[in-house]
Amino acid sequence: MDQGSKYNSEMDVSQSVFNTQAYYEFLKNVQELASNSPNISLINMNEVLMEKIKNSTSSRKITNLIYTNLEFNSIIEKNDFSGSYLTKAQTQWEKKLIKNFNLICTELNMPLAKKRSIVEGQELKRIWNELGTNVSDMKKFRPIFSTSELLEQILSLKCNNLSDLAVNSMTGLINVPISIKSLKDLKKQYERMSLDFFQSGLDENLNSVIEQEKHKNGVKVVEINDVILSKEFSKTGCTRSLRSKLWSQILNVNVGNLDIIYYNYLKQCVFEYDFLIDSIYYKDVKIKAVNDDQLFVFEDLLYQVLLMFARDTHVLKCYEEKSIQSPKGFIKLKNSTDLKHHPVIYPPNGFIPFDGFSMLVAPICYVFADPVLLYFIFRKFFVNHFYKLSIISSDPQSIVGLCALFENVLQSKDPKLFIQLRKMDIQPIKIAFKWIIRAFSGYLQSSQLLELWDRMLAFNSLEILPIFAAGIFLYRRQSLMSVPNKLHVESILDDLKSVRVVAILQLVFA
Amino acid sequence: MLSGNLQPYTYTPSTYRLKYCCDLDKDVLSSNFEKRGWTNVNQDEDWNFYWASVFTVKTLFNSLECHYRLNDYQVINHFPNHYELTRKDLMVKNIKRYRKELAKEGNPITERDENGAFKYLDFIPATYMMPVDYNLFAEDFKRDPNTTWIMKPSAKAQGKGIFLINKISQIKKWTKDKWSGISAPLGREGYVISKYIDNPLLIGGKKFDLRIYILVTSYRPLKCYWYRLGFARFCTVKYTSSANDIDNMFVHLTNVSYQKQSDDYNSIHGGKWTIENLKLYLESTRGKEITDKLFDDIAWIIVHSLKAVSSVIVNDKHCFECYGYDIIIDDNMKPWLIEVNASPSLSSTTSSDRIMKFKLISDIINIVIPNGEIPDVRNYNKQPSREALGNFDLLYDEELATQELPDDEFKRQKIKGGIVPIISKNIKDFKAKQSVTWR
Numbered sequence: 001m002d003q004g005s006k007y008n009s010e011m012d013v014s015q016s017v018f019n020t021q022a023y024y025e026f027l028k029n030v031q032e033l034a035s036n037s038p039n040i041s042l043i044n045m046n047e048v049l050m051e052k053i054k055n056s057t058s059s060r061k062i063t064n065l066i067y068t069n070l071e072f073n074s075i076i077e078k079n080d081f082s083g084s085y086l087t088k089a090q091t092q093w094e095k096k097l098i099k100n101f102n103l104i105c106t107e108l109n110m111p112l113a114k115k116r117s118i119v120e121g122q123e124l125k126r127i128w129n130e131l132g133t134n135v136s137d138m139k140k141f142r143p144i145f146s147t148s149e150l151l152e153q154i155l156s157l158k159c160n161n162l163s164d165l166a167v168n169s170m171t172g173l174i175n176v177p178i179s180i181k182s183l184k185d186l187k188k189q190y191e192r193m194s195l196d197f198f199q200s201g202l203d204e205n206l207n208s209v210i211e212q213e214k215h216k217n218g219v220k221v222v223e224i225n226d227v228i229l230s231k232e233f234s235k236t237g238c239t240r241s242l243r244s245k246l247w248s249q250i251l252n253v254n255v256g257n258l259d260i261i262y263y264n265y266l267k268q269c270v271f272e273y274d275f276l277i278d279s280i281y282y283k284d285v286k287i288k289a290v291n292d293d294q295l296f297v298f299e300d301l302l303y304q305v306l307l308m309f310a311r312d313t314h315v316l317k318c319y320e321e322k323s324i325q326s327p328k329g330f331i332k333l334k335n336s337t338d339l340k341h342h343p344v345i346y347p348p349n350g351f352i353p354f355d356g357f358s359m360l361v362a363p364i365c366y367v368f369a370d371p372v373l374l375y376f377i378f379r380k381f382f383v384n385h386f387y388k389l390s391i392i393s394s395d396p397q398s399i400v401g402l403c404a405l406f407e408n409v410l411q412s413k414d415p416k417l418f419i420q421l422r423k424m425d426i427q428p429i430k431i432a433f434k435w436i437i438r439a440f441s442g443y444l445q446s447s448q449l450l451e452l453w454d455r456m457l458a459f460n461s462l463e464i465l466p467i468f469a470a471g472i473f474l475y476r477r478q479s480l481m482s483v484p485n486k487l488h489v490e491s492i493l494d495d496l497k498s499v500r501v502v503a504i505l506q507l508v509f510a
Numbered sequence: 511m512l513s514g515n516l517q518p519y520t521y522t523p524s525t526y527r528l529k530y531c532c533d534l535d536k537d538v539l540s541s542n543f544e545k546r547g548w549t550n551v552n553q554d555e556d557w558n559f560y561w562a563s564v565f566t567v568k569t570l571f572n573s574l575e576c577h578y579r580l581n582d583y584q585v586i587n588h589f590p591n592h593y594e595l596t597r598k599d600l601m602v603k604n605i606k607r608y609r610k611e612l613a614k615e616g617n618p619i620t621e622r623d624e625n626g627a628f629k630y631l632d633f634i635p636a637t638y639m640m641p642v643d644y645n646l647f648a649e650d651f652k653r654d655p656n657t658t659w660i661m662k663p664s665a666k667a668q669g670k671g672i673f674l675i676n677k678i679s680q681i682k683k684w685t686k687d688k689w690s691g692i693s694a695p696l697g698r699e700g701y702v703i704s705k706y707i708d709n710p711l712l713i714g715g716k717k718f719d720l721r722i723y724i725l726v727t728s729y730r731p732l733k734c735y736w737y738r739l740g741f742a743r744f745c746t747v748k749y750t751s752s753a754n755d756i757d758n759m760f761v762h763l764t765n766v767s768y769q770k771q772s773d774d775y776n777s778i779h780g781g782k783w784t785i786e787n788l789k790l791y792l793e794s795t796r797g798k799e800i801t802d803k804l805f806d807d808i809a810w811i812i813v814h815s816l817k818a819v820s821s822v823i824v825n826d827k828h829c830f831e832c833y834g835y836d837i838i839i840d841d842n843m844k845p846w847l848i849e850v851n852a853s854p855s856l857s858s859t860t861s862s863d864r865i866m867k868f869k870l871i872s873d874i875i876n877i878v879i880p881n882g883e884i885p886d887v888r889n890y891n892k893q894p895s896r897e898a899l900g901n902f903d904l905l906y907d908e909e910l911a912t913q914e915l916p917d918d919e920f921k922r923q924k925i926k927g928g929i930v931p932i933i934s935k936n937i938k939d940f941k942a943k944q945s946v947t948w949r
Contacts, residue, residue, distance in 0.1 A: 129715050132774075215798075240793040293779035293862060294787055297714040297744055365714070366787075369795040447790050 016069055021256045022061040029058040057225065061254070064227045068252040071460065085159060086176070086400070090324060090392040093153050097352045098327050100144050105276065108140060112329045112346055113275050121271040128267070131303035132290075134282075141283040143355035150354060150390060151433045154400055157392070172407035173427050179396055180405045183412045186467065186509070190459065192235035193509045199502045200237035200451075211239065218242040225249055234458035237451055237502070244367045250457045251380040255373055263372050266308040273311075277347045281306040284358045294446045298365035305361050305375050309382075315349035318383040324391055326350030351387065359441040360386050363449050385462055389437050397462050402436055403429055406466035410473055413508065417477050426489055432469040435496075439465055443496045451501040464505070471504035472496065528884060531557040533566050536856040538867040542875060546882060558884055559875075560586040564852050567592075571824075580828045585878055585885045588852060589729070589829045595819045596833070596852035598702045599664040602637045608818035633811040634847050639664075640681075640701040647703055651678055658706040662849075665700075674706060707846055711839040713791065718742040720785070720837040720845075723854060724812055724905065725874055727830045727892045729820040731908035735877065736809065738901045739866045742788050744781040780859035800843055808837055808845045813906045815847055827887045830878045832870070873900035 017023050033052050034040060040048050053059045105112065116124070127134055157176050181189070193199070198210050214236075221233045222245045230249040238246045248254070270278075285302045289295045309315070319326055329346030361378050368374040388398045395401060410428055411418045421428055435443055439462075440452055455464045472493065473480065479492045528548045532539055539561055543550065551557050553566070562570070571590035580586070594600050609631050613620040619630045638647040640661070651659070661681070663671040675681055681703070710717045723737035775781065792801040812835055834854025838846045856871070858864035877894045879885055893907070904910075 239798075240790065241797040241799075243794050290776065291778045293782070293860070294784075296776065296779055296781075297716060297718075297783055300715050366791050367794045446787055450790075450794075 013066060013070070017062060017065055020065060021258060022058070022065050022254070026053075026058040026062050029053065029056060060225055064225070064249075064252050067227050084394070086157070086392060086394050089153070089157055093150075093392055094325055094327065096149075096153070097145055101327070101352065104142065104144065104280075108276075110276050112277075113273050116272060116274050120274070125271050128304070130300055131282075131307075132299050134303075135286060138279070138283045138286055141279050143284065144280060144352050146355045147434055147437050150399070150437070151403075151430065154392065154403060157400065172404075172411065173429055174400070174404040174407055176400055176404060178394060178401050178404050180401060180408050181396075181463070183409065186409070186463070190464075190467075190505075190509050192232075193455070193505050195506055195510065197236050199506070200239050215239045215242065218246070222246065222249070227252060231458050231460065234454050238454045240447075243450065243454070246454075247367060247377060247457060248373070250460075251377060251384065253373070253376045253380050255376055259376060260372060262314075263308070263375060266311055269311040270307045275310060275347060277310050277353075278307055281310065281353065281358065284353065284356065288356050288442065289358050289362045292359075292362070292442050295359075295362040295365070295442070298362055301365050301371060301374065302358050302361050304371060305378055306358060308375060309379065310347045310349055310351075312349045312379065313345075315351060315379065315383060315387075316345065318387050319350055322391075322393065322395075324393075327352060351382075354390055354437065356438050356442075359438045360389075363441050363446065363453065366446055366450060384460075385456065386439070388462060389439070399437065402462055402466045403433065405463060406432055406436065406469050409467055409470040409508065413470065414474055414477065417473065417480060420481055421473075421489070424486055424489065426486055428473060431490070431493055432466070432473075435469050435472075436465045440468070440496075444499060444501065445497055448499065448501045455501075455505070467508055468501065468505060471508040472499065474507055475499070475504050526884065528559060528879070528882070529555065529557045530559040530561070531555070532561045533563040534561060534856065538856050538858060538864060538871050541868060542871045545872075546875070556581075558583050558585070559879060560584070562586055562588060564588060564592070571826075580826075582887050583884050585828050585830060585887065587829075588831050589726075590824045590826055592823070592831055592852045593665075594822050595815065596850050597665050598637075598662055598849050599639050599700060601815070601819075601850060602634060602639075602702065604822060605631075605634055605815060605818045608814070630810075631814065633807075633814070633845065635705040635707060637702055637704040640703055647681075648678065658708055659703050660706045661701050661703050663700070664702055675703075707838050707840050709841045711841050711843065713742075713744075713788075716744045718744045718783070719848065720788075720808070720835075720839070721854070722785075722808070722812070722835045722837060723870055724816075724833045724835055725830065725877065725902060726816060726833065727878060728827075729816070729823045729825040732813075732816055732820050733892055733907050733909070734813070734816055734905045735899070735902040736812070736905040737870055737873070738785070738903060739869065740785045741866075742783045742785065744783060778860060780863065782860070782863065796843075804839065804843050804845060809905060811837070811845060811847050815850065816906075830874070832874055869901055873902050876900055877902065 030049060030053060033049055034045070037048060037052070124134070155173050157174075159175065159177055187194070198214065200211055200214050218233060218239055219242070221229055222242055227249060230246050234246050234250060282303065285299060285306070289302055290299050316326060326345045327347075327350065328343045330341035330343055360381070364374060364378050364381065368377055385397075388395065389402075391398050392400055396405070407429055418428070439456070440449055443449075444452065452464065452468060456462060476492050480489060483489055483492065528546065529551045530543050530548045531551055531553050532543065548559070553560075560566075567586065567588040567590065570586075594604055609620060609628065612631075621629045623629050636650060638644075638650070640647070651657075655678075656676075658674055658676045659681075661673050661675060720740060720742055722740040725735040725737065727733045727735075789801060789805070792804065815835075831852065832854065834851035836848040836851070838848055840846065856867055858867055876882075876898045877900075880894060880898060893910075
């Protein structure tokens with residue numbers, strides 16, 4: 001469904017389309033048209049067919065595919081400073097993760113992976129829909145890294161060229177000269193979030209007539225199935241009943257037969273191999289989602305998604321062409337004279353999850369009840385966006401850039417508040433980091449969280465997270481300015497369940 | 511503050527503190543009374559507001575020789591014979607009678623489909639009284655031997671004494687002769703047996719039921735309110751309908767007091783999911799239309815269950831009552847009324863549960879004690895202001911419904927026994943929908 005390589009020419013663009021199911025359908029459609037058109041001849045064939053296919057569903061699928069492919073490739077790391085301090089930091093970070101992981105392995109005295117016996121595999125298959133019952137003692141497992149460890153790593157980043165000029169260090173903590181958008185640019189880019197446009201989800205009762213109107217338009221948009229249009233529409237929020245369709249269109253996820261085969265293949269992989277990382281995912285779900293009063297019902301779906309996700313090599317594509325190395329494990333071949341250790345990427349998807357990662361899957365369960373669709377939607381969320389939440393890179397959308405953007409927005413919108421907080425020895429980023437890295441999952445009311453994620457998809461950017469985080473500080477400004485110490489500040493920002501997403505975003509962009 | 515219009519009683523509103531009496535030692539109650547600065551008094555003193563146990567109410571209203579007369583400044587939280595609705599056997603009996611009466615009048619809502627089932631009033635699972643209806647039950651069982659049935663004591667709550675059966679042999683002991691012979695341990699109290707909803711709607715593979723709080727301030731005319739902050743209660747164990755699991759009651763019962771005994775019980779949320787989140791999930795995965803219809807249907811069930819008992823309940827003007835409705839939704843998105851509780855639990859399992867129940871009591875008090883003044887049942891028109899409603903929505907007000915009817919045809923329907931439920935949120939939609947169903 002994704003094509004991960006860079007396109008150097010139009011040739012590459014078309015190449016990327018040739019092997020897809022959408023292209024196959026398109027060809028079939030053209031063939032049918034050609035054989036069913038009575039007035040067609042060799043001379044006018046081109047014109048007649050072009051006219052007919054221009055607005056057909058199958059050709060729109062092709063345009064959607066090309067558009068999403070191009071877009072996916074446009075957001076990858078552009079400045080290729082291999083060997084720069086950020087690349088080094090990422091490598092250093094990767095080493096740390098592997099060290100942490102190895103430590104867990106030794107502590108537990110467990111292999112990274114082992115083949116299950118046939119009986120074990122069958123048993124797992126039997127309880128596939130109730131994996132929660134499979135979990136025995138989880139006490140000994142712990143997350144590979146906590147979000148605060150990553151934050152520390154980011155805060156320790158220093159650009160050598162910037163050493164003591166330190167314009168930022170007076171106020172903020174992020175010392176990386178990374179390109180961030182100015183408030184002015186943001187306002188322009190997020191124009192649709194301004195007060196001039198009606199936003200759904202602002203107040204469902206008061207605006208019910210406009211809401212209905214919006215829904216009617218939405219039905220038309222969904223019917224047309226054009227990525228750009230769906231995005232434009234969703235910038236002011238998806239209505240609840242249309243959300244699943246709009247999200248699938250924006251992410252260009254169409255589950256076909258091949259995808260179902262692949263899904264079942266991944267499931268089979270789970271039945272065949274027992275991974276150490278599985279237990280870490282289990283633990284994460286048990287500790288986070290299962291204890292969340294809004295998400296606990298989805299427990300068993302989360303296990304399914306995460307176990308398959310760990311085995312999905314497709315995910316590796318998002319690391320291609322970036323200065324990211326996937327961790328490797330070594331296989332010892334049994335009964336073999338070959339004493340060499342064979343390196344393999346471990347986990348197969350190349351991703352080491354942070355503490356609370358399962359929270360990024362859980363909200364999607366509100367929108368998609370079908371487990372297959374749920375899986376592919378989540379995977380697309382990950383390869384398009386979420387993987388950037390734990391990598392150190394010069395990409396402004398990576399967690400480093402997001403942190404810098406947060407500090408920048410808060411400082412430019414309300415310097416007084418920022419200074420006041422600094423005086424109390426509070427670093428706003430230390431509070432906001434946990435919100436951003438989990439994309440606010442578990443912090444907001446579910447309905448509000450989905451409103452936020454609507455915008456993340458529609459504007460195709462994680463930027464909305466730090467912007468929203470800064471907005472929360474602005475929104476609670478009055479209380480924050482009047483409290484005496486750190487503890488109070490934390491309690492003010494502890495409970496975000498009453499927060500209305502749209503109102504806060506409007507506040508920032510006002 | 512002294513209000514301009516003089517009150518008909520001798521107390522001075524500014525200095526008088528409302529006197530309350532309370533049988534239950536529940537934090538959500540006492541904190542509400544304290545917040546209002548009310549004075550706690552004994553049952554035999556001159557209380558204004560009594561939150562009584564059903565037992566107290568029974569003795570209070572039934573001791574005929576010394577009939578306890580409530581004065582005009584007293585309100586109490588149960589109707590004298592609430593059990594007409596809240597005992598499983600009586601509720602079923604009353605609903606059956608209600609349907610018969612409506613059918614006799616030729617009311618169009620008693621229309622039946624090709625299988626002979628009520629089109630609009632088929633909202634309780636087939637239920638028989640045991641042991642009196644044993645023969646009827648046996649016939650029904652033979653007709654469809656693959657269904658599972660659930661046995662419940664008529665008068666017990668919180669999942670006590672409940673078991674499932676799927677073989678007629680399991681119930682042989684309930685045959686009439688045996689019943690009349692030895693006094694079985696379960697014997698006296700009577701059981702009801704209902705068809706078990708074996709195709710419940712599952713979310714994340716788990717079974718759940720809904721708890722919805724309904725406040726009734728009057729039965730004739732009927733005035734009832736729907737509390738928005740209800741919840742769905744989830745089973746901790748995965749749902750399977752296989753016969754092997756028939757003895758694992760955790761799978762089948764969603765009562766929190768029962769689920770609490772399970773190892774998987776989570777004390778942070780107690781398996782409770784807000785109705786708000788349920789709606790969000792259903793609207794997102796199935797669409798608004800289906801979700802709205804489901805909740806309209808639930809409102810419909812509730813109003814008709816109340817209508818069914820309104821002629822037999824003693825409509826004492828001192829009384830109000832908050833019921834806990836238990837509703838199960840099946841996988842065709844059809845809601846079923848399982849039972850109505852007279853004293854829904856006021857214990858708090860979690861902190862958000864505590865907040866929700868505190869608000870519930872607070873909102874009830876604001877409706878039944880307008881403006882926090884001494885209640886006066888002679889003047890009380892039982893039409894709370896919008897602000898006083900809090901988290902309640904007006905579900906149905908018979909008085910208003912008759913007034914607001916626009917045309918004569920509609921009025922005739924009304925006289926025939928039809929009801930026009932009003933949900934204050936979207937009166938228009940609701941009426942439109944009803945008129946389609948009714949005419």
